[in-house]
Amino acid sequence: MDFSYTPEEEAFRMHARRWLEVNAPRDIPDRGFSLPTDPAAIAALRDWQRRLFEAGFLGLSWPVEYGGQGKTIVYSAIMSEEMARVRAPSALNLIGLSMAGPTILEHGTAEQRRRFVPKILSCEEIWCQGFSEPGSGSDLAALTSRAELAGDEFVVNGAKVWTSHGQIADWCMLLVRTEPDQPKHRGLSYLLVDIHSPGVSVRPLRQMTGEEEFNQLFFDDVRVPRANLLGRQGGGWGVALTTLMNERATLSLSIVARFRNTFEDLKTLALRAIAERATPLDPRVIRQTLAQFYIDVESMKYLAYRNFSRLLRGGTPGPEGSISKLLWSELNQRMNEFALAIQGPAAMLVEGSPHAVEEGRWQYGTLRARGNTIEEGTSEIQRNIIAERLLGMPRGS
């Protein structure tokens, strides 16, 4: 494994750094996957993504003919590091960039790629992922939303749930059952659905953070052109696996850079609390715990590099992404919860109280992090994947 960069890659890093120092918005905090509720803040994020695209910083490893930059994924990694360095907010169309784009590039026809990929990059069309249903999350292949072919259109009926960013999305990666008489994994198809079609309704769900980040989607006789079938009819499971593997692989890369920031912030909080004698914790416990977090973040980094060099050698994201996903999701919960332990009783104070610490940042983080071990597949499911696909253990019953 070679961790050094070529002169061209170093030149790109300096170019990105200079551009970000001038252009990164200072007034929008980096909240990762979470969306602001204020429409003006959404508009500002949309504009931010457009500017990133126009400056040539998005789709770095995607083909030039579809709006990408035709470089290697090393450039995407450099960009993620530089964005984290100045704490720039993520691009708004995160699901489009990390999931829809790579899946359409891999399974789409030339016409589908031309139609969809450039607008994912420019943020003209925002995407969401309609996979989970009320009765099928972990057991995704058991889903019951169905589509029937009528002439040149599929007619879709059913409901999806936990659809992140559905409230701002224009398009949905929709997994539906088209062959009900086939075994469950073989009867699925993957449709690209315009959310604004007649018969689609979006109902936001409020999370314990108080935000409405995900939604229920209802499909009532929604007509989808046959041309929007991605992959072959009945081959949706294979296409969906591409989406899921990309979700775990691409998100883990950018997450490492962001976790270094979280770790540094936690260290700052700890040092200040110790200096001001404002923590009920024994400083020796804080020291031990921070050392362990540091080791965990470093492990995440090397694991991401290993997955990354596999991709560079031409591989596709594989089950190894489950290790990264497990590590970051559980570490994020432990780091946020430890911040509250450092704050002690002050952790209970709400935003705006005279003694509230850092405007409730760690409180928000603690609540939001609970979802980390559920989204993208739960920790139990990741351990099943690791046991079965990496360790060769027999399937559980």
Ligand SMILES: Cc1cc2nc3c(=O)[nH]c(=O)nc-3n(C[C@H](O)[C@H](O)[C@H](O)COP(=O)(O)OP(=O)(O)OC[C@H]3O[C@@H](n4cnc5c(N)ncnc54)[C@H](O)[C@@H]3O)c2cc1C
């Ligand atoms: C913040 C957030 C955002 C999300 N965004 C999206 C999105 O954009 N699009 C989308 O389609 N979905 C999304 N999801 C849904 C997510 O993928 C599912 O919640 C997840 O797959 C779990 O499914 P479930 O909620 O139905 O739980 P269940 O599958 O019912 O699981 C319940 C419990 O049983 C355990 N369990 C289930 N099966 C097994 C097994 N075989 N072995 C061991 N334990 C098992 C699980 O680990 C869990 O603890 C999101 C979820 C969250 C929390």
